[in-house]
Amino acid sequence: MNPEVAIVGAGYVGVPLAQVFAEAGKRVVLVDVVQERVDMLNRGESYIEDVPSELMQRLVADGLSATTDFDVLRDADAILIAVPTPLSRQREPDLSYVLRAATDVAARLREGHLVVLEATTYPGTTREDVLPVLERSGLKVGEGFHLAFSPERVDPGNERWTTKNVPKVVGGITPACTERAAALYESAIDTVHRVSTPEAAELTKLLENIFRSVNIALVNEIAQLCDRMTIDIWEVVEAAATKPFGFMSFSPGPGLGGHCIPIDPFYLTWKAREFGFYTEFIELAGKVNESMPYFCRSLVSQALNHAAQKAMKGSRVLVLGVAYKPDIGDMRESPALKLISLLQNAGSDVSYHDPHVPRLADARLGLNMESVPLEPAGYDCVVIVTDHSSIDYEQLVDDASLVVDLRNATGEKGAESPKVFKL
Numbered sequence: 001m002n003p004e005v006a007i008v009g010a011g012y013v014g015v016p017l018a019q020v021f022a023e024a025g026k027r028v029v030l031v032d033v034v035q036e037r038v039d040m041l042n043r044g045e046s047y048i049e050d051v052p053s054e055l056m057q058r059l060v061a062d063g064l065s066a067t068t069d070f071d072v073l074r075d076a077d078a079i080l081i082a083v084p085t086p087l088s089r090q091r092e093p094d095l096s097y098v099l100r101a102a103t104d105v106a107a108r109l110r111e112g113h114l115v116v117l118e119a120t121t122y123p124g125t126t127r128e129d130v131l132p133v134l135e136r137s138g139l140k141v142g143e144g145f146h147l148a149f150s151p152e153r154v155d156p157g158n159e160r161w162t163t164k165n166v167p168k169v170v171g172g173i174t175p176a177c178t179e180r181a182a183a184l185y186e187s188a189i190d191t192v193h194r195v196s197t198p199e200a201a202e203l204t205k206l207l208e209n210i211f212r213s214v215n216i217a218l219v220n221e222i223a224q225l226c227d228r229m230t231i232d233i234w235e236v237v238e239a240a241a242t243k244p245f246g247f248m249s250f251s252p253g254p255g256l257g258g259h260c261i262p263i264d265p266f267y268l269t270w271k272a273r274e275f276g277f278y279t280e281f282i283e284l285a286g287k288v289n290e291s292m293p294y295f296c297r298s299l300v301s302q303a304l305n306h307a308a309q310k311a312m313k314g315s316r317v318l319v320l321g322v323a324y325k326p327d328i329g330d331m332r333e334s335p336a337l338k339l340i341s342l343l344q345n346a347g348s349d350v351s352y353h354d355p356h357v358p359r360l361a362d363a364r365l366g367l368n369m370e371s372v373p374l375e376p377a378g379y380d381c382v383v384i385v386t387d388h389s390s391i392d393y394e395q396l397v398d399d400a401s402l403v404v405d406l407r408n409a410t411g412e413k414g415a416e417s418p419k420v421f422k423l
């Protein structure tokens with residue numbers, strides 16, 4: 001049966017997107033380059049926590065499928081591209097995944113196709129990078145096929161806001177491209193917001209992520225000042241959040257994580273240089289946020305020094321929670337990696353416990369570790385890096401000899417305990 005929607009890239013974005021279209025009654029196929037992923041999906045096994053395996057089994061039974069064979073694209077009505085957009089080692093945009101996917105689509109492009117790029121990227125990618133590749137097929141945009149950009153805004157682990165109910169922003173190369181893409185999304189997603197160009201849609205997504213990065217940096221800078229002034233940053237943020245207008249609450253932490261916030265802003269920085277423009281807010285926010293693992297290491301050092309009369313060198317440290325945010329197992333860009341490496345470099349013997357991350361490895365930082373059982377008493381210090389909700393933090397305060405709480409997970413109990421040091 002011909003698929004109505006083909007999604008290229010079966011990851012954190014592609015799989016929930018496939019779910020939403022499948023649940024709207026569309027015939028959906030996921031296309032990926034990793035055979036193992038495809039096999040798992042076809043067996044109804046999901047590796048994306050937002051789409052549990054029971055749900056995946058039902059979707060597969062109802063017709064959702066996955067393949068590594070790009071030829072299925074020929075018969076699809078719409079092709080949505082959701083492949084990675086990382087940074088290179090020099091921290092410049094790496095469009096290689098997008099261009100490879102576009103090349104594979106171009107080889108199968110036919111009259112009437114709708115192609116939508118969903119991957120986060122700089123303004124101009126759809127028109128300047130993807131369109132020329134697709135037009136190598138001999139078809140012209142707006143005549144032979146339609147092309148649009150629509151940023152994915154999924155927040156992995158967020159049960160309130162999902163791919164289905166977060167409004168979808170759509171901007172096409174031509175007005176007809178916008179309408180065609182908007183009509184497709186309207187068939188499955190609650191709200192669609194049209195903008196006039198792909199560039200506006202591309203920049204919308206970056207603005208959202210830069211907004212988060214800058215505000216997190218602001219609260220991280222204030223947290224560092226609070227440490228010197230011995231003011232509780234968490235109390236201040238909580239109090240500021242009582243203002244019903246003009247303030248939005250952001251939490252301090254050990255640094256940025258995830259595939260989006262630490263990376264996407266630099267896509268704009270790079271593109272802005274082409275226009276002789278320097279995105280200073282982005283650079284400054286990056287600098288402050290990247291300093292946080294170093295600041296957190298100094299908190300661990302202070303805590304060991306003052307509360308345990310111990311040096312970092314030789315002390316046993318348990319890092320509690322390593323995923324980049326609570327209740328998921330996503331390790332991408334997690335600040336825990338940097339912090340573990342810094343603690344090790346200072347001579348500490350570091351272990352970690354994370355119910356969602358059985359093992360972690362980072363070749364660049366030389367890390368290869370397995371999660372250990374949560375036995376706080378065996379350590380000189382427990383550092384709460386990610387506050388998974390399954391952990392009993394009150395019990396932790398009772399059991400551990402020293403806690404450094406970078407997430408305010410220990411709450412009032414931690415505030416009252418002399419053995420808890422908070423960010």
Ligand SMILES: NC(=O)c1ccc[n+]([C@@H]2O[C@H](COP(=O)([O-])OP(=O)(O)OC[C@H]3O[C@@H](n4cnc5c(N)ncnc54)[C@H](O)[C@@H]3O)[C@@H](O)[C@H]2O)c1
Nearest residue numbers: 009010011012013032033082083084085101119120152154
């Ligand atoms: N993860 C998020 O929370 C999130 C949120 C919004 C936007 N985004 C953006 O969405 C895009 C995809 O991110 P993701 O988190 O889904 O990535 P991911 O790494 O989870 O998944 C990408 C998938 O694409 C596959 N792939 C790579 N190259 C391919 C190719 N040429 N053809 C087919 N498949 C290919 C990979 O094997 C992988 O399964 C990125 O631009 C990202 O910035 C991600």
